[in-house]
Amino acid sequence: MNSFLVIEHILRNRVDFFDEVRNGNGLSAKIRDMLVSSCMFFALYGLVMGYSNSWMQSLSSAVKLPVLFLITLVICLPTLYFFNLLFGSKLTLPQTLALILTAITVTAVLTLSFAPISLFFWLTAPNYQFFKLLNVGILTLTGFFGLTFLVQGMRYVQHEGRSVRTIILWMWIFVYGFVGTQMAWTLRPFFGAPELPFQLFRQFGGNFYVNVIESFWGLLSGLLR
Amino acid sequence: MQTIEAYLEEVASHLMTDMVTETEILREVEEHLVEAVAAGRAAGLSTEEAERRAVAQFGPAREIAEQFRQVHNESVSQAVLSAALPVLLTMILRSAVLPWLHSLRGWPTGPAPVFFTALIALALLVPALAIRRWRYGYAAWAFFSVMAILQAGSTP
Numbered sequence: 306m307n308s309f310l311v312i313e314h315i316l317r318n319r320v321d322f323f324d325e326v327r328n329g330n331g332l333s334a335k336i337r338d339m340l341v342s343s344c345m346f347f348a349l350y351g352l353v354m355g356y357s358n359s360w361m362q363s364l365s366s367a368v369k370l371p372v373l374f375l376i377t378l379v380i381c382l383p384t385l386y387f388f389n390l391l392f393g394s395k396l397t398l399p400q401t402l403a404l405i406l407t408a409i410t411v412t413a414v415l416t417l418s419f420a421p422i423s424l425f426f427w428l429t430a431p432n433y434q435f436f437k438l439l440n441v442g443i444l445t446l447t448g449f450f451g452l453t454f455l456v457q458g459m460r461y462v463q464h465e466g467r468s469v470r471t472i473i474l475w476m477w478i479f480v481y482g483f484v485g486t487q488m489a490w491t492l493r494p495f496f497g498a499p500e501l502p503f504q505l506f507r508q509f510g511g512n513f514y515v516n517v518i519e520s521f522w523g524l525l526s527g528l529l530r
Numbered sequence: 531m532q533t534i535e536a537y538l539e540e541v542a543s544h545l546m547t548d549m550v551t552e553t554e555i556l557r558e559v560e561e562h563l564v565e566a567v568a569a570g571r572a573a574g575l576s577t578e579e580a581e582r583r584a585v586a587q588f589g590p591a592r593e594i595a596e597q598f599r600q601v602h603n604e605s606v607s608q609a610v611l612s613a614a615l616p617v618l619l620t621m622i623l624r625s626a627v628l629p630w631l632h633s634l635r636g637w638p639t640g641p642a643p644v645f646f647t648a649l650i651a652l653a654l655l656v657p658a659l660a661i662r663r664w665r666y667g668y669a670a671w672a673f674f675s676v677m678a679i680l681q682a683g684s685t686p
Contacts, residue, residue, distance in 0.1 A: 312606045349614045356621055363621070417610065420617045421670055428624075428677060 311338035323461040339406040346413035347371040358497030404458040412451030434524040486513040544595035612667035620674035
C-alpha cells in the first residue's frame with residue numbers, strides 16, 4: 306500500500322515530485338514504488354483484458370501487460386538517455402528512468418481506473434471486436450496522458466537547451482509508441498477470441514495496425530449487416 | 531496519562547477502517563511518538579515521563595484518529611481498491627461462484643425470485659460487513675454483482 310503513495314505524490318504535487326527527481330532525492334525508492342504500483346495496476350487490468358477468453362488468458366494477460374511496458378521501457382531507455390546526453394543534458398540514467406517510469410505509472414493508474422468500464426462493456430455487450438477496440442482505445446488514451454507527464458517532467462527537470470531536447474523527446478515518444486505496439490503484437494494474445502482455445506503466444510507475422518483496421522472493419526460490417 | 535501502547539489502542543478503537551489502513555496509520559503515529567520520546571529522553575526526562583509528554587502533546591486519540599482517517603480515506607489506495615476490487619470480485623463471482631452454484635442440484639431451473647433475491651442479498655451483505663469503509667467501491671460491486679446474478683438467472 307505504501308507504494309501507492311507515489312501516485313498521490315505525482316498526481317497531486319507534480320512540481321515537488323519533479324523537483325525531487327531533479328535533485329536526485331530518494332530516486333531509488335521512487336523507482337521501486339513506481340515499478341511496484343505500475344506492475345500491479347497493469348496486472349489487474351490485464352486480468353480484465355483476458356476475461357473475454359478464459360481464466361488462463363486473464364492470468365496470462367495479467368503477466369504480459371506489465372511485461373509489455375517494462376520491456377518497451379528497457380529497450381527505449383538508452384536511446385533517450387544517450388540522445389539527451391549528446392545534446393548537453395545533465396540527466397543521469399536513474400533520473401531518466403524515473404521520468405519515464407512517471408509516465409508509465411500515470412498510464413497504469415489511469416488504465417486501472419478504466420477497468421470497471423471495460424468489464425461493464427464486456428458484461429453488457431460481449432462483442433469481441435468491440436471489446437478489443439475499446440481496450441486499444443483505452444490504452445492509447447491513457448498512454449497519451451501518461452506521456453504528457455514525461456514531457457512536463459523533462460521540461461521541468463532540464464533548464465538549458467530545451468528546444469532541441471523537446472524535439473528529441475517527441476521523436477523518442479514516437480519511437481516508444483512504435484516499439485510498444487510491435488512489442489504488444491509480439492506478445493499477443495492479450496484478449497483471445499472467446500471461441501478460440503487459450504494460447505500463451507501466437508506465431509510471428511502480421512502487424513498491430515493491420516489487425517486494428519481489420520477489427521474496425523469487422524465491427525463496422527457487423528453493424529451494417 | 532497514557533503510555534504509547536495504550537494511546538495506540540485508543541486511536542485504533544476510533545479508526546473504523548480496514549486492517550491494512552489501520553496498520554499503516556498506527557505505524558505512522560507510533561513513529562511520531564517514538565521520535566518525540568527520543569527528544570524527551572535527550573532533554574533529560576525519564577522514559578515514562580517522555581512517553582506521557584509525547585502522548586499529551588500529540589493530541590486526543592479521537593481527534594487524531596479522525597484526522598488520519600480523513601487523510602487515508604481520500605488516498606489513492608482507496609481509489610485503487612474502488613476500481614480493482616469490484617472488478618476482481620465480479621470476475622470471480624461470474625466465472626467461479628455462479629457456475630459452481632449452477633452445477634449444484636438446488637439451482638432452480640425456472641424463475642425463482644426467492645433464490646436470486648437471497649443470492650443478491652448475500653453478495654451485497656458479505657462485502658458490506660467485511661469491508662466497512664469501502665463506500666465507493668461498494669457501489670460498483672453492488673451494481674456488478676446484481677447484474678452478474680441477474681444475467682445468470684436469465685440464462686438457462
